[in-house]
Amino acid sequence: MSRIATPALAAAVSNAGGLGMLAVGRPTREAVLAELDTVAELTDRPVGAGFVVEFLDPAILEAVAERLPVVEFFWGRPDAGVLPDGPICGWQVGSVDEARQAIDAGCRYVIAQGVEAGGHVRGTLPLTELVPAVVEVADRAGVAVVAAGGIGTAADVRAALALGAHAVRIGTRFVATDESDAHERYVERLAAADADDTVLTEAFEVSWPNAPHRVLASCVAAAADAAPGPVAYVDEATGSTPLDRYGTRPPTRWTRGDIDAMAMYAGQGVGAVRGRVPVAALIAELMAELVGGAAT
16 A cells, blocks of 8 residues: 555554554655654554565665564565564465465564455465465464455454454555545545456556556556556656556555556455545444444
């Protein structure tokens, strides 16, 4: 959720009782430090940060590890040499072998990402197969397992916990929140979609090739119909930056142009999105349904 998961979103999730995560993409060190300052102003609860190993900047990792209690990694072979001292470290994995590597590297938790997940997808197994297999390995090592992929409702949460997961990760529903930086058109498209409207593809490969990702099928079609060259522009402090057709960046509030032709990441839990809501309301809804479901 790079460029979508703002400090406001991460802080709001933590303030509501979850663990909010900052998505560290490819920013400058100064930009990340500014985000950390904003998080500190918005919450005194724990917040974590996620890094894509392929684009990891050691200086930024060091700065984040000094300030946040949780740091996790994705898209790379788990390696003890990557893990910083101090924070609780986790690794998002797509296979049992990768989970074993993360445990051997010293991670205290692993995120088992099913193929139903939105955004970049590491593995090929559905959550119902991957989670129990990862739990079997992790339990022996005393390592917690977080289930991720296609989770959008309280029923999905209960199902993941029944598989043996200790916690769950929800992504797509939080794209459609007031605190997210997602473009309004992106949110509208999510609200109109269902699981069958997503597709696993490698279409949006500019700057990150050979990396499967799940998006709305409509944006793949729109990108195919778009003219070569930039499909949109994003207004930033440094000026207006052109965004290539088939680029990896999702449309944010600051984007203008052919929004429909940009990468609209969405997991198979997208059917639970009904429109933009505050983070606190979303978490309250999930918790109320979980408690109510458990009582019945």
